[in-house]
Amino acid sequence: MSPAEIVGSCRGPLWTFGLLRSELVTTFRRWRTLALLGVLAGVPVLVGIAVKIETSDGSSVGGGGGGGEGPAFIAQITNNGLFLVFTALAATLPFFLPMAVGVVAGDAIAGEANAGTLRYLLVAPAGRTRLLLTKYATAMAFCLAATLVVAVSALTVGALLFPLGDLTTISGTRIGFAEGLARALLIALVVAASLIGVAALGLFVSTLTNSGIAAMATTVGLLITVQILDQIPQLHAIHPYLFSHYWLSFADLMREPVYWDDLIRNLGLQALYATVFGSAAWARFTAKDITA
Template sequence: MSRADTAAYAGGPAAAGDPGVRRWFWTLGLFRSEVTTTFRRWRTLALLGVLAAVPVLVGIAVKIETGDGGSAGGGAGQGPAFIAQITNNGLFLVFTALAATLPFFLPMAVGVVAGDGIAGEASAGTLRYLLVAPAGRSRLLLAKYAATLAFCLVATLTVAVSALIVGALLFPLGELTTISGTRISLSEGLWRALLIALVVAASLIGLAALGLFVSTLTNSGIAAMATTVGLLIAVQILDTIPQLDALHPYLFSHHWLSFADLMREPVHWDDLLSNLRLQLIYAAVFGSAAWARFTAKDITA
């Protein structure tokens, strides 16, 4: 890239003459490039399509099951039990869809994107070109992680928006009955649905860091993705074994369904905050491990 091109890319000659401003613009440009590349991949679009289809299938299934006057399975309670309320209010399809996708579909999609972050570039032979100055390893790793977090948010909102549209088309909308039995307005319900979607997205930041760390250990994108998804499945299995209940609070998936506490009146914050703290710990530990591994790695591809 010529000096003139660099100046134009960084925001003009003044920006190009300031090393600090230039580095900031390069970092921002790198992040923008990573986000654009991530969401242009057919694999990413296919994952988002599958996630968007889940609420459609759930909504149609509930509509068919209740079409003759029957009731959907479940009852008032947490997680998938929201399904019992869908026929009364289509907004509950948002909560049901998030609860249905969070244990596997959402984290699997995040695991694929995170696992492919570094290893995918290495297997394609493009990693060395991305590390040409002034990008640098630390900034590239940060951009990859930020792009993965952006995917976490977009994937979660894809499920939520799809569920809201399907719920509005197939079922009535109106006031909601919370898990505690109190009534809240539709606008309050929509606000809580948005807050729940943000909490679900935040619940995936630990897995994203884990996947990125795995991605620094190999030059095979497929191996990194498979390993990340395999670890996800293993953790989910461990979380269901009663004999390991002492270990459960430390597993990144243990508090995932705590978002249901946002549908209580008043909101129960204990498990929600425990989940967010645990995700930050996983992000810090595996993010640091990924940085240590990547900055010392011999790049050959």
């Protein structure tokens, strides 16, 4: 954000909303943000084309339902293009989506400090707490936008390459296309909510350094580390406490009836991470000596 935008956005009775609007516009106009969204939108295209080519000779993809985990949705894409939405979200959630969120959140404070605009934000009547909340709100908005980009891209490609209609749930029951579309939207919202823990972690890391690149790299590095830890059987005792452990629980929304246990655990865990690292970011930022 430029100094003029910063000061201008903080004038008048609606300065808080002006600051948020200015931050949202600045974030979503960056070429880096647009490039991240472009990459995310391209994943469903690649998956859809790969499935179309693989099945064009009559062969099948995957081995059937496979217990309902996210990637098993790929076996159903040729029957109903709506399953491409579920497959694309399952493919991007372990790395691509959280990496993009980590880049945006990690750059939130450190990027301003590196650019020399952070002091202007604090000179304006924003206050450190409101500024931090604005940055986190922007990161959460990106979580939603990134997830919807994947879902909309997948739905578009699925409609172009495969038939649409009633679909079969993991439990074997049939539901109408309208209900399936509603569940796809709900799944996208759950996936977006699954990323708020990563956003809070990235924001906290961003308050620890004045280098945006260092903050982004550290956040992505922590993400990869947690993913590795979650795959080590000997560490099963800590798995339920890792923010990525219940990410693929969104597949339970495709059961009839819906299994809510892991979904609630996932959302509760994300809320816990958001509270802990959000509080840590606030404690660090309010006590930080701003020199840039």
